Amino acid sequence: MIPRHYLRKIRQIEIRTSRLAQEMLAGAYHSVFKGRGMDFEEVREYQLGDDVRTIDWNVSARTGITHIKKYREERELTLVIMVDLSASGMTGSGLRSKRDLAAEIASVLAFSATRNSDRVGLILFTDEVEHYIPARKGRSHVFRLIREILFFEPKRRATSCARALHFLNHLFPRRAIVFLISDFIDEGFEKALKITNRKHDVIAIHISDPIESRLPEAGWIVLEDAETGALVEVNTGAPEVKAEFERAARERRENLRRMLRRAGLDLIEAGTDRPYLIELRKFFERRILARNG
Numbered sequence: 400m401i402p403r404h405y406l407r408k409i410r411q412i413e414i415r416t417s418r419l420a421q422e423m424l425a426g427a428y429h430s431v432f433k434g435r436g437m438d439f440e441e442v443r444e445y446q447l448g449d450d451v452r453t454i455d456w457n458v459s460a461r462t463g464i465t466h467i468k469k470y471r472e473e474r475e476l477t478l479v480i481m482v483d484l485s486a487s488g489m490t491g492s493g494l495r496s497k498r499d500l501a502a503e504i505a506s507v508l509a510f511s512a513t514r515n516s517d518r519v520g521l522i523l524f525t526d527e528v529e530h531y532i533p534a535r536k537g538r539s540h541v542f543r544l545i546r547e548i549l550f551f552e553p554k555r556r557a558t559s560c561a562r563a564l565h566f567l568n569h570l571f572p573r574r575a576i577v578f579l580i581s582d583f584i585d586e587g588f589e590k591a592l593k594i595t596n597r598k599h600d601v602i603a604i605h606i607s608d609p610i611e612s613r614l615p616e617a618g619w620i621v622l623e624d625a626e627t628g629a630l631v632e633v634n635t636g637a638p639e640v641k642a643e644f645e646r647a648a649r650e651r652r653e654n655l656r657r658m659l660r661r662a663g664l665d666l667i668e669a670g671t672d673r674p675y676l677i678e679l680r681k682f683f684e685r686r687i688l689a690r691n692g
Contacts, residue, residue, distance in 0.1 A: 420510035427683035428511040478512040483581035486556035492610040502548040524563035525555040561591035580604040592662040612648035
C-alpha cells in the first residue's frame, strides 16, 4: 500500500507535467521524433494539387482514371527513459532534490510520448541495473513510471552508465529514443555511449544542484561523497578554497560536454534551481532546426 503523501506527490507531478506535455511539447515531440517510415494505406483518385510522384500507374492504366497511392506515417516509436538512482541523486539544496527533478523531466517526456501513441519503458540504475519496466502505452503506465522513479529504493550507491547502456543494447534490438538522465558522476563510459548512440538516438540530460558548484558561506564544514562515503573537511570562508571548488566544478562540466560531443550526443542541462522546461524547449527547437536545415 502506497502512503497517502506519496500518492499526493505523484499526483502533483502528474498534473503539472501532463499539462506541460500537452501545451508545450506535444507538437515539438511529434516533429522531432518521427516514425520509422511510411506505410501504404490506400489508393484513391488523383485530386488537383496531389504530388504526381505518388501516382499509381498500374491502377490508373487499368481503370482509365488517374489514381495515387496514399501513405501514412508508421508513427509508433519506443521511448526509453534511463534514470540514475545513485546516492548523489538525493542532493538538493533547495525545494527539490536531483531525483525529484529527474522524475518531473521523465514525466514530461513520458506524457509527450503517450500523447503520440508511443511506448515508454524505464531503466533505473546505479552501478548495476536495479529495476526495469517494459515499454508500454497509457496514462496509468506513466503514473507507474513516476512512482518508481520517486520511490524505488536502490540497493547500491555508486554509478555505472556503461552497465546500464549495455543492458539497454541487449534488451532493445530495434532503434529507440533514449533519454539518459544522470548527474554523470561516473568515469569510463564514453565508449559505451558511442556504441549505444550508433544503434539508438541517445539524448543526455545532466541533472545538477547549485551546491555542487558553489560552496555555502558556512565556515568549516565536513563534505561527504554520497556515492563513496569519503569525508573531507573544508573552510568555506577561505577565498582560495571556494575558487578551487568552483574551478573543479567548471572543469567537470566542460569535460562532460566535450565527451558527449565526441560521442555524438545532444545534451540537455537541467538544474534543481531553475525551470527545466526552457532547456527542454531549446533542445526540441535545435532538433527541429537541424531537421529542416
